[in-house]
Structure formats: C-alpha cells, structure tokens
Amino acid sequence: MTDLAMHLTTEEIELWAQGLLPATRALHLADCSLCRVEAERERKVILELVQLPQFAPRAGFADRVMAQVQVFTL
Amino acid sequence: MAWAKQGHDAAFRELVRRYERPLFSLLYRMVRDRALAEDLAQETFIKVLNGIKSYRPEFKFSSWIFKIANNAAIDHLRRKSIDTLSLDGAPNAETSEQMRATQLQVGDRAESPLAEVENRELGTAIERAIARLRPEYRSCILLRHVEGFSYEEIAATLELPLGTVKTYIHRARNELRGYLEERRE
Numbered sequence: 001m002t003d004l005a006m007h008l009t010t011e012e013i014e015l016w017a018q019g020l021l022p023a024t025r026a027l028h029l030a031d032c033s034l035c036r037v038e039a040e041r042e043r044k045v046i047l048e049l050v051q052l053p054q055f056a057p058r059a060g061f062a063d064r065v066m067a068q069v070q071v072f073t074l
Numbered sequence: 075m076a077w078a079k080q081g082h083d084a085a086f087r088e089l090v091r092r093y094e095r096p097l098f099s100l101l102y103r104m105v106r107d108r109a110l111a112e113d114l115a116q117e118t119f120i121k122v123l124n125g126i127k128s129y130r131p132e133f134k135f136s137s138w139i140f141k142i143a144n145n146a147a148i149d150h151l152r153r154k155s156i157d158t159l160s161l162d163g164a165p166n167a168e169t170s171e172q173m174r175a176t177q178l179q180v181g182d183r184a185e186s187p188l189a190e191v192e193n194r195e196l197g198t199a200i201e202r203a204i205a206r207l208r209p210e211y212r213s214c215i216l217l218r219h220v221e222g223f224s225y226e227e228i229a230a231t232l233e234l235p236l237g238t239v240k241t242y243i244h245r246a247r248n249e250l251r252g253y254l255e256e257r258r259e
Contacts (some may be wrong), residue, residue: 010244045250048200049219054095055102055195057112062090065116069123071083 004028008035017043086123093119093136097143100216104147106205108192114150118143137231140221144213144232151209203253211246218243 004027008016015021016029016039029036097118102111122129122139129138196205204212213232217223225243229236 010240041251042247045247045254046219048254049215049250052200052220054099054220056095057098057115061094061098061112061116062087065090065119065123066083066087068116068120069086071086 004031007032008039013039013042014046017046086126089123089135090119093139096221097139099220100140100213101143101147103196103201103204103216103220104144104209104212105150106192106196108188110150114143114146118146133230134227136221136223137227140217140223141231141233148209148213199254199257200250203250203257206253207246207249211242211249214239214242215246215250 004024006028008021008025008028012021012025013035016026029039094115098111098115101114101118102108105111105114118139121142129135196202204215207215210232214228217228217231218225223231225236225239228234228243229239232239234242
C-alpha cells in the first residue's frame with residue numbers, strides 16, 4: 001500500500017489537527033472521506049482542549065508554601 | 075535548579091511561580107474542588123522543595139513535580155471513591171433511581187461563593203466532559219493537550235508504558251467526543 005492510500009493513524013490525525021502532519025500524508029485526506037470525518041471530529045476536541053484556561057490558586061499561595069519549606073544554604 | 079538544590083529562597087519561589095498555575099489547574103480538574111486542589115498543590119510543593127536534594131537531573135523537573143501532584147490527586151480520589159462517581163452517577167448504577175442517588179450534583183454546593191466560582195470555572199461542556207473521564211484518562215489527556223507533554227513525558231510522569239498512554243489518550247478523546255456530541259444532539 002502506498003503512503004497516499006494508507007489510512008491515517010491516531011497519532012497522524014493528532015499531528016494533522018495541530019498542523020504538523022507532513023504533506024505527503026495529509027494528501028490522503030483529500031481522497032479518503034473516512035479519515036477526513038474522523039480527523040475533523042478529532043480536531044474539534046483537540047481545539048477545545050488546547051484552549052482550556054489555566055487556573056490560579058488564591059493570592060499568597062507561594063508564601064503559604066514557603067512558610068512550610070526548609071530553606072538552607074550549603 | 076542548581077540554586078534550588080542549595081535551598082535558596084529565591085530559587086524555590088521561582089519554581090513555585092513557574093509551576094503553581096499548571097499544577098493547580100491539573101489538580102483542580104482532577105478533584106473539581108478549589109480548596110482541596112490548593113491543599114494538594116501546597117502538599118506537592120512542600121514535598122518537592124523539602125525533598126529537592128533527592129531530585130535526579132536525568133528526569134525532567136516537570137515530570138517529577140507532576141508525578142507527585144498526580145499521585146496526590148489519584149490517592150485522594152481512591153480514598154474518597156470519587157472516581158466511582160460521575161456527573162451521571164456511578165458507572166455500576168443500573169436503574170435511574172441508582173443513577174440519581176449517586177449523581178454528582180453540580181448545584182448542590184451552590185450556596186457558597188466558592189462553589190459558584192467552581193460552577194463557573196468548571197461548568198462548561200468540555201470541563202464537564204473531562205470530569206466524566208476515568209481519573210487515569212483525565213491525567214493523560216490534561217497532560218497531553220493542556221500542558222503539552224509528549225507521549226514519552228506522560229509515560230515517564232505517570233510511570234505507564236508508552237503504549238498504555240497512547241491507548242488512554244485515544245480512548246479519552248473518543249469518550250470526550252461522544253460526550254460533547256451527545257450534548258449537541
């Protein structure tokens with residue numbers, strides 16, 4: 001089976017969703033509706049995940065940690 | 075890291091500054107309770123900083139600290155058996171009555187301002203879908219797509235075979251897709 005005919009693996013779909021799949025493999029999507037549908041569905045989820053915000057603990061977190069850490073010097 | 079190993083206050087603070095948000099975010103999404111996530115994050119930093127001399131530089135520092143944090147979250151979930159609950163009830167619930175009885179009620183703690191914050195922060199469709207994943211899947215998917223870890227880094231952090239990590243991430247994304255599509259229908 002040639003590169004173009006082989007279905008994309010899960011990892012390749014992930015790479016494609018991130019825009020990192022080599023063109024030689026990405027071309028397969030133009031001819032394979034099965035992979036195209038699968039890749040589009042994956043892309044939606046991955047996009048939602050990578051856009052998740054980071055949360056911060058309450059102010060003074062570092063001070064509360066440092067109050068219980070042994071700071072030493074050699 | 076060399077300064078931190080010598081216990082310099084500024085170096086320790088820099089490590090806290092660098093990792094507090096990613097670590098807290100992971101823990102918060104794992105346990106879905108702000109106060110508890112903060113306690114676990116604090117415990118993690120104290121353990122790491124007090125044990126900094128045992129840090130082995132052949133491992134990435136991020137893998138080490140996330141491993142300790144993730145273990146703390148998983149231990150907590152096991153202890154409290156929260157992992158058997160999902161937003162839709164325990165997985166072994168067979169009747170609608172059992173499902174209702176074991177359901178996590180997001181609005182249950184709505185009286186407190188903190189619970190309101192939690193509902194706002196973790197109430198989106200994707201956050202609710204993540205909450206329905208098994209804790210092991212949740213850790214993998216968060217490390218992969220939120221923290222940007224490679225598969226190899228996740229395997230080292232969670233001490234799992236590389237193949238298992240790939241399987242977990244693939245299954246987690248499938249489940250997430252299912253939950254999100256189910257919601258749209």
